[in-house]
Amino acid sequence: MALGELCGKVAVITGASSGIGAATAHAVVAEGMRVVLAARRVERLHAVAESLRAKGGEVHAVAIDVAAPGASAQLLDAAERAFGRFDMVFANAGYGMERAHHETAEVDLRQIFEVNFFASTDLITQAARRLIAANRPGHLLMCSSCLAKFTIPYYGAYAATKAAQAMTCRAMRFELEPHGIEVSSVHPVTTMTEFFEQSAARSGLDPCGTKTPDHAPKFFVQPPERVARAIVSCLKRPRSEVWTSLLVRLSAGIITAFPWVFDGACRREARRSRKLATRSRQGRNRPVGRDSSRA
Ligand SMILES: NC(=O)c1ccc[n+]([C@@H]2O[C@H](COP(=O)([O-])OP(=O)(O)OC[C@H]3O[C@@H](n4cnc5c(N)ncnc54)[C@H](OP(=O)(O)O)[C@@H]3O)[C@@H](O)[C@H]2O)c1
Structure with a gap:
């Protein structure tokens, strides 16, 4: 069941201090929704809150x-x-990690699952219980990834967290249907946010030497506002999965059915990642004049 008129409804968004979360906050405020923003970096969070208030948002x-x-x-x-209720929850907070599985410490593996999977699952589960107890409809979303459906080398742990999120959303969607609660997973492709810098930092790599949107084919790269628009569209016309690239969605289907068609690309990607990571660790990769803040 759709939330109906969005104006006046309350959205809770995690990971709202930057990227997709901040863009989604702007998009839902433009629809008249009130928002609760969450993240750890207080200054960044307050800067987003202030920019929303400047547009008339209740934050x-x-x-x-x-x-x-x-x-x-x-x-x-x-x-x-703050608002007496919530109607929509977007469990978006998450991070990437670019590391070979055999070189990943168990503590890092557990940590990425804690943030990307357990925290997001806990949030929408607790939200669902409260909505059921209050006999209210709602819409619960998790930010998964296109990598929920296939992986690339060195992103196995990250992709596993995203697949786990997508599977959980898919099951919850039908479990919560009788209560009038919608559940959707969001599957962005390469999005121009701080994700890649954060991922490189967590992986001990030079951000210039690892995967960035610059390394992806142009048609796979999108601004976070594109994801935010797709989320608003899903709130108005609920669906199971939110995709922003039909090409990647179709490719994911083909790769699931015939994994070997992607083997050659994975081998090339693994070779490139090894080369970049080696250079990055040796600190020799920063090209002169390149803006390392570009994500
Ligand atoms: N960018 C992409 O290409 C891409 C593609 C597919 C999926 N995604 C997914 O999109 C989501 C948002 O990422 P983004 O691209 O917008 O990157 P981003 O700009 O780095 O945003 C990540 C957000 O998550 C928050 N966060 C991380 N760990 C947290 C924690 N422990 N507690 C609270 N907040 C935390 C960060 O805030 P603080 O640091 O202030 O806490 C930040 O607001 C992630 O789940 C990511 O996996 C991204």
Whole structure:
């Protein structure tokens, strides 16, 4: 069941201090929704909140680590205190990690699952329970990825968290249908955000030497506003999955059915990643004059 008129409804968005989360906050405020924003970087979060207020948005910001114990309850309590309700929850906070699986420490593997999978699943589960108890409809979304459907070398752990999110959303969609609650997974392709810099930093790599939107074919690269528009469209006409590239969606279907068609590309990508990572670790890769802040 669609939320109906979005104006006046309340959206809770994690990972709202930058990228897709911030763009989605702007898009839903443009529809008249009130928003609760969450992230850890307080200054960045408040800057987003201020820019939304300047546009007339009603905003409440919550500085929170989504993976901290009790974070989901704290965030939903804050939304209910600020606005008396919530109607939409977008569990978007997440990060990437570019590392060979055999070189990934268990603690790093557990941490990426804590943030990307367990925290987002906990948030929409607790939101669902509250909506059911209040007998209210709602729309719950998780930011998964196109990499939920296939992976590339050195992104196996990240892709596993995204696949786990997508599977959870898919099951919850039908479990919550009788309660009038929509569940959708969002599957962005390469999006121009801080994701790649963050991913490189967490992987101990020079951001210039690893994957960036510059390394992806142009038609796979999109601004975060494109994802935000697709999310608003999904709130108006709910669907199971939000995609912003038909080509990648179709390719994902083909790769699922015939994985070997992607083997050659994966081998090339693995060779390129090894070369870039070696150069990056040796600190020899920063091209003169290239702006390293570009994501
Ligand atoms: N960019 C892409 O190409 C792409 C493609 C597919 C899917 N995605 C997914 O899109 C989502 C958003 O990423 P983005 O591209 O917008 O990158 P981004 O600009 O780096 O945004 C990530 C957001 O997550 C927040 N975050 C990370 N860890 C957190 C934690 N423990 N607690 C609270 N907040 C946390 C960050 O805020 P703080 O650091 O302030 O906490 C930030 O606001 C992620 O789930 C990512 O996996 C991205």
